[in-house]
Amino acid sequence: xxxxxxxxxxxxxxxxxxxxxxxxxxxxxxxxxxxxxxxxxxxxxxxxxxxxxxxxxxxxxxxxxxxxxxxxxxxxxxxxxxxxxxxxxxxxxxxxxxxxxxxxxxxxxxxxxxxxxxxxxxxxxxxxxxxxxxxxxxxxxxxxxxxxxxxxxxxxxxxxxxxxxxxxxxxxxxxxxxxxxxxxxxxxxxxxxxxxxxxxxxxxxxxxxxxxxxxxxxxxxxxxxxxxxxxxxxxxxxxxxxxxxxxxxxxxxxxxxxxxxxxxxxxxxxxxxxxxxxxxxxxxxxxxxxxxxxxxxxxxxxxxxxxxxxxxxxxxxxxxxxxxxxxxxxxxxxxxxxxxxxxxxxxxxxxxxxxxxxxxxxxxxxxxxxxxxxxxxxxxxx
Amino acid sequence: xxxxxxxxxxxxxxxxxxxxxxxxxxxxxxxxxxxxxxxxxxxxxxxxxxxxxxxxxxxxxxxxxxxxxxxxxxxxxxxxxxxxxxxxxxxxxxxxxxxxxxxxxxxxxxxxxxxxxxxxxxxxxxxxxxxxxxxxxxxxxxxxxxxxxxxxxxxxxxxxxxxxxxxxxxxxxxxxxxxxxxxxxxxxxxxxxxxxxxxxxxxxxxxxxxxxxxxxxxxxxxxxxxxxxxxxxxxxxxxxxxxxxxxxxxxxxxxxxxxxxxxxxxxxxxxxxxxxxxxxxxxxxxxxxxxxxxxxxxxxxxx
Numbered sequence: 001x002x003x004x005x006x007x008x009x010x011x012x013x014x015x016x017x018x019x020x021x022x023x024x025x026x027x028x029x030x031x032x033x034x035x036x037x038x039x040x041x042x043x044x045x046x047x048x049x050x051x052x053x054x055x056x057x058x059x060x061x062x063x064x065x066x067x068x069x070x071x072x073x074x075x076x077x078x079x080x081x082x083x084x085x086x087x088x089x090x091x092x093x094x095x096x097x098x099x100x101x102x103x104x105x106x107x108x109x110x111x112x113x114x115x116x117x118x119x120x121x122x123x124x125x126x127x128x129x130x131x132x133x134x135x136x137x138x139x140x141x142x143x144x145x146x147x148x149x150x151x152x153x154x155x156x157x158x159x160x161x162x163x164x165x166x167x168x169x170x171x172x173x174x175x176x177x178x179x180x181x182x183x184x185x186x187x188x189x190x191x192x193x194x195x196x197x198x199x200x201x202x203x204x205x206x207x208x209x210x211x212x213x214x215x216x217x218x219x220x221x222x223x224x225x226x227x228x229x230x231x232x233x234x235x236x237x238x239x240x241x242x243x244x245x246x247x248x249x250x251x252x253x254x255x256x257x258x259x260x261x262x263x264x265x266x267x268x269x270x271x272x273x274x275x276x277x278x279x280x281x282x283x284x285x286x287x288x289x290x291x292x293x294x295x296x297x298x299x300x301x302x303x304x305x306x307x308x309x310x311x312x313x314x315x316x317x318x319x320x321x322x323x324x325x326x327x328x329x330x331x332x333x334x335x336x337x338x339x340x341x342x343x344x345x346x347x348x349x350x351x352x353x354x355x356x357x358x359x360x361x362x363x364x365x366x367x368x369x370x371x372x373x374x375x376x377x378x379x380x381x382x
Numbered sequence: 383x384x385x386x387x388x389x390x391x392x393x394x395x396x397x398x399x400x401x402x403x404x405x406x407x408x409x410x411x412x413x414x415x416x417x418x419x420x421x422x423x424x425x426x427x428x429x430x431x432x433x434x435x436x437x438x439x440x441x442x443x444x445x446x447x448x449x450x451x452x453x454x455x456x457x458x459x460x461x462x463x464x465x466x467x468x469x470x471x472x473x474x475x476x477x478x479x480x481x482x483x484x485x486x487x488x489x490x491x492x493x494x495x496x497x498x499x500x501x502x503x504x505x506x507x508x509x510x511x512x513x514x515x516x517x518x519x520x521x522x523x524x525x526x527x528x529x530x531x532x533x534x535x536x537x538x539x540x541x542x543x544x545x546x547x548x549x550x551x552x553x554x555x556x557x558x559x560x561x562x563x564x565x566x567x568x569x570x571x572x573x574x575x576x577x578x579x580x581x582x583x584x585x586x587x588x589x590x591x592x593x594x595x596x597x598x599x600x601x602x603x604x605x606x607x608x609x610x611x612x613x614x615x616x617x618x619x620x621x622x623x624x625x626x627x628x629x630x631x632x633x634x635x636x637x638x639x640x641x642x643x644x645x646x647x648x649x650x651x652x653x654x655x656x657x658x659x660x661x662x663x664x665x666x667x668x669x670x671x672x673x674x675x676x677x678x679x680x681x682x683x684x685x
Contacts, residue, residue, distance in 0.1 A: 031492055032482075037482035051673040056489045058665075060482060061515040068475065068482030068512075069489075072455070075473065076490025098476050119636055225471040225487060228450040230416065243420065244466060245475075319558050 002053045006191045014054065015180040016041035016083075019109050019173060020049060022157030023081050025194055026047035028107070029055035030080040032069035034062055034088060036243050037121045038177040039111040042083035057303070063088035068108045069093035069334070075233065077224035079161055079198075083109040084179075087118060090135070093215055096170055098235045099137035101167035103220065105199055107160045111180040112339075113366030119381060124177035125365030126288055126339040131319055132172045139255055141262030143269055144172040144317040147286040150184045156314070162197040167261055168219050174316060176339065178289035178368060213240040218261035228232045240360050246338075262334060268319040274323075276302070277309035282381050284310045285324070286347050290337050297374035316344065321351045328352035333381035337361035337369045357381065362381060415439045415449075415590045417469045424463055428614070428622020430581035430607025434528050435464050436603075438499065438582055441591035453594075455484040457504035459535045460609075461528040464499040478508030481516045484523045492522075492666055493593060502529040503541040506562050510542065522664040524594040524601045526562060530609035536613030546649035563582045563609040564604045565641040565657050574599035576658040578644065580606040582629040583654060590656060598681035599664050606652060617648065 006025045013021070020042050023031070031046040033039075047057040047358075056073075060066040063084055070080035089110045099106060112128045114120025119127075128135075132144045143163050145156040158174050164171040202209050202221040211231045214220045220240075223229035236244040237251050262269070275298060277283050282301075286294030288354060291312040301308040311327065313320050333356055338344035345360035352358060361377045363369055414438075415523050425431045442452060449470060456465035458477035465472035470495075475483045480498045489497045498505075505513055505527050516523065522667065533539040541553040547556040568576045576596050579587040587605060594601035608614055608625035619625055629652065637655040644653045663671070 030486065032486060049675070051669075056669070058485070058489060058519075060485075061511050065482035065485075065512050065515070068479040070488025071475075072473070072483035072488075073490030074486070076487050078490040078496065080486070080490070094476055095479060098479075103487075125571060207512070210498035225453050226451050226491055229415075230469050230471055232472045232474070234466065235476055236474065243417070292391075 001273045001365050004049075004113050005196065007188050008190050009188060011148060011186045011188060012183060012326045013186050014183045015147070015175055016111065016353040018150040018154040018186045019083070019157045019175065020045035021186070021188060022154040023107065024049055024053060025188065026028040026079065026158040026161035027080045028079045028161065029053065029197055030061050030070065030073040030078045030275070031055070031068040031082065032058050032073070032080070033058055033084065034066050036085045036088045038113055038180050039083045039085045039109065041180070042109055042111075055139065063091035064094060066097070067092040067108070071099050071102070071104045072272065074104045074106045077226075079105070079165070081107040081109065083111070085111050085113045086115040086125075089131060089175055093131070095226070097138060097140065099170035100140045101137070101235045102233045103222070103258065104157045104170065105164040105168050106170045107157065107164055108170055109157065109171050110174050112174060120366050122177070123366040124289065124339055124368055126176055126343070128174060129340065129343045132174055132266055133259060139259050140261045141169060142172070142317040143167065143169065143262060143315065144174050145281040145314060146174050146316045147179055147314070148288050148291045148312070149179065150182060150186045152314070153179060154186050154188065158194060158196075160263060162195070165197050165199045165266065168199065168221070168222060169258070169262070174288070182289070192242055196295060202229065210240040212238060214257060214261070219258050237311060245270055263316055267316055270318055270320050272320045272323065273312040273314060275310040276326060277311060277331070279305055279330070280309035281307045282335060283312070283327060283331045284308065284335045284337070284342070284374060284378065284380050286310065286337050286374075287313050287344065290339060292294040293369050293371045294337060296371035297378060300371060301378045302376045306378065308378055308382070314382050319347050321347075324348060324351040328355040333357040333359060335359045335361060335377045335381055337363070337374045337377065339363045339365050339368055401489045403556060412439045415442070415469055416467055420467050424468060425460060426611040428608055428610040428625070428667065429460070430530065430605065430609070430622070431460060431464065431528060433581040433584055434526070434587075434605050434607060435467065436590040438591055439468070440499070441588045441595060444588070445582035445592050445595045447495055447595060451493055453487055453497070455480040455487065455496065455498045457500040459501040459533065460497060460530070461501035461503050462504060477575065478504055479512065480504070481509060481512040481523070481525065485516055485521050488521060488523050489672065491668065497524040497526060497595070499526045499528070501534070502527055502531065502543040502564070503533045506564065506567070507542045514567070514571045517568060517573045517602070520572060520574060520600050520602070520662055522536060523668065524596050524603070526591065526603045526605065526608050528605045529564060530607045531615060532613040534612045534628050535610050538609070540568045545646060548613070548648050550613070551616075561639070561646060563645045565602070566643045568602040569658050572662075573602045573658065574662050576641065577602075577656040578604040578606065578654050580629040580633055580652060580654060581608065582626050582633065593659075599662055606654075625629065
């Protein structure tokens with residue numbers, strides 16, 4: 001059975017399937033989900049693959065339950081995942097918050113489709129970017145990836161597992177319908193070439209263990225169920241023992257830390273791709289499927305001797321704000337095509353407003369920009 | 383060490399009022415099951431939750447199950463706080479979601495014994511769908527529902543088990559919704575073990591919890607409990623003690639009774655007992671068996 005764990009080799013698969021394979025390769029052994037277009041292929045593949053590697057697949061009654069179940073299984077010591085799309089992602093917001101508050105490692109794959117509400121079930125959007133950041137109530141630290149190809153769906157899912165284990169929080173893979181359903185070559189590396197990270201375990205005896213006392217990186221070591229530590233885990237504001245404490249001081253300490261553990265470690269988390277930004281007058285900031293058209297638009301502009309580059313955040317959260325601020329010192333304008341009515345464009349503007357202009361190229365969903373659309377935007381700003 | 387500390391804290395009180403000498407008293411027998419420093423609890427006087435929790439602890443002790451492999455999962459509400467007092471791996475989750483969380487916990491590590499301890503509103507209003515489906519799947523967890531007929535934590539609003547015509551803060555003209563008959567719901571949904579007791583039936587309740595802890599499959603126990611502060615007061619049910627007297631006079635023990643007859647009416651009899659105890663393969667049994675069959679080519683549809 002074990003040779004089925006990592007399907008080393010070259011494959012022709014879609015982004016959804018690649019994400020499922022990434023999860024299995026990362027050591028995910030529990031999946032709870034609910035069917036939803038355009039993420040269903042992930043559940044289908046997991047239902048077939050998990051039993052092969054000794055894992056559990058369960059189809060829950062809804063997304064509220066799916067999210068709850070992966071948190072529970074994570075506390076049982078297993079690497080866990082769920083997959084959904086906008087309407088289901090909305091339902092998951094409740095237990096996404098519980099996952100953040102109780103510092104529970106797990107991965108949520110959200111294959112974005114047009115919204116709000118039922119919207120465009122089978123068509124693309126990037127409307128959940130801000131939802132992944134602010135969708136659950138309260139202040140949270142967030143890690144979210146925006147892959148732009150099936151290969152990246154595989155790679156980012158592994159990275160998402162590693163970061164969720166390292167920083168103890170639900171990590172989001174924000175695919176979009178195009179990336180999820182696009183079929184391309186996916187190379188699955190050898191087992192020894194895949195770096196995996198697992199949650200830190202407490203080194204002290206149960207009597208001396210404070211379950212929510214952080215190490216230097218602001219992340220507490222995690223004792224799971226059945227390990228003899230008798231941990232109390234609550235979504236209420238709690239102290240380092242894990243016991244509820246309802247006052248401003250405890251709130252400041254706990255929530256401050258769960259936000260800071262991402263903010264202060266952002267440099268270790270943030271990943272982006274840059275193309276020809278040096279000396280550019282205009283930089284396109286694009287993520288997910290749209291970034292592919294962004295790249296083509298940059299090529300078109302370069303062919304006409306325009307100084308244009310591209311910044312593609314792979315981690316949309318934490319946002320590469322330092323890099324954008326730095327770029328804005330020399331760049332005249334940033335062009336932000338996204339399949340929503342302006343979400344990341346405002347983040348870009350926030351970072352660069354004192355030096356540069358920002359042009360939002362919105363699209364309401366159902367389709368993405370053509371390279372020509374983006375090229376037009378570039379010409380407007382150059 | 384913490385017991386020492388609590389002794390210090392309470393010693394002068396006991397010594398002064400009870401004329402006891404140091405050494406005449408000690409840790410309560412169930413102290414070792416409780417988290418140090420968490421008592422006093424938040425529950426009102428006359429509340430049924432203390433008895434319910436004590437029965438659970440006694441059952442756990444008698445079951446002989448290893449404590450380190452026992453987990454309790456709660457939702458939100460007065461009963462939701464049980465998880466915070468028990469010295470076990472304990473999880474206080476979101477409102478209505480302890481059953482999905484417990485499902486993950488059990489499937490993630492089948493060695494664990496997982497018990498959901500929550501209230502009627504949590505398990506049957508906001509979490510009703512999860513209850514039905516966990517019972518249908520026969521996930522190997524125990525669900526203990528302390529039914530106090532209203533939302534106590536938020537001050538006593540109408541809930542899915544509130545008696546018809548009862549007064550609550552949100553039914554000032556009386557409740558005009560039919561109440562859930564919980565054992566009936568559980569049996570219809572597929573639970574393999576279903577019992578109901580009141581907090582008066584402490585020994586029988588303990589025996590039922592012990593049976594559930596040792597039984598495989600989805601086990602459900604309803605505990606009828608007084609809520610004198612929020613529900614009792616508005617419905618002239620008197621103190622917690624008055625309610626216990628009521629339970630004594632009006633409880634009818636009938637094992638194997640048809641759960642359809644277990645409906646509760648304000649001022650009526652309370653049918654209690656063990657209504658269902660049967661064997662059925664659990665979700666994990668089915669999953670293992672089915673997967674192995676297909677993989678070894680014995681059955682199922684090969685693809």
